[in-house]
Amino acid sequence: MKADSKGIKRLPRVTLSGRIAEEIREAVLSGAFPLGSQLNEMDLAERFGVSRGPVREAMQRLIQEGLLHSEPHRGVFVPELTDTDLSDVYYVREAIEGAAVQRIMARQDRKDIHLALMKIAKQMEKTVTQGSWMQVADIDLAFHRELVEAAGSFRLSRMYATVQAETKLCMHMLMGGYRSSKALVEEHELLANLIAGDDVAATLRELSRHFGDPIRILRKANAVRQGSEAA
Structure with missing residues (x-):
């Protein structure tokens, strides 16, 4: 048969x-x-x-x-992204993720997305103490990808996919310039908790602050690398 x-x-x-x-x-x-x-x-x-x-x-x-x-x-x-490239990638990311946040927070029930984001944040917490920067970067990207996917917009997700590869290149460039690992975890947990709440404006402000100033971070990362090479 x-x-x-x-x-x-x-x-x-x-x-x-x-x-x-x-x-x-x-x-x-x-x-x-x-x-x-x-x-x-x-x-x-x-x-x-x-x-x-x-x-x-x-x-x-x-x-x-x-x-x-x-x-x-x-x-x-392999491209060396300029300051303009770096700023533009984060500008596009903030626009896409900001739109996703507004769509998600228009729903009454956001329990599932909150749990999913917190699970990734907890995974990040474990990894920062034992993993490499690129492993942390992978989890960081997974958090933001989950956020965009939760908006339920195929086109928004497709737009986000076009900048994911460049985002990881950016994160490779910014290695050593980010805030402490503990602060990075806390920021993602805060974003997840804000999305579960009702203050859309506060969530968007935190998202913008979370992305920070990539040029300033890049300069700090370069200074860290130059210091390591000198040593």
Whole structure:
């Protein structure tokens, strides 16, 4: 008897270039490929044991995502975001998340989203004492992604997805410039609690304060790195 396949989801077909793109993406976001470094198509093809075609296709995909940058007659690089880029990414994030907050807080029942956000904040609390900065950054992004998804707007989520990769690049740049790990956890818990309350204006003010001034944070991060190099 032939099994009924109804109700079974079709699995996405992952192409070779897609798998290569995922490997390169992870290397960029983890810092294995540092900001400003050049990626060589031939070297990557040899590393992955494939022809240059799938590597070229993967790199084009990541260029479209903003994770790589192509310079004519020079090659493909991991971008070093400028002050303007940094400010713009956080400007867009605040606009998207602010819209999500207003939509969420228009509901009467927000218990589920409050619990989901607090769960992520507690996970962050455990990770800051034992994990790497990039692990903390992943949880930080998960918190904000959960917030946007909770708005229930496909288009808002799609807009947010377009800046996620650049956001993680920004967080890599800002490493060492953020407030203390304890303060970071407390800020996320405060945001979750405010969303569960009724003061929309206060929640939006805290969201804006939470993002802070990325340029100031970047300068502090650079000073920390320069101090480490001097030591």
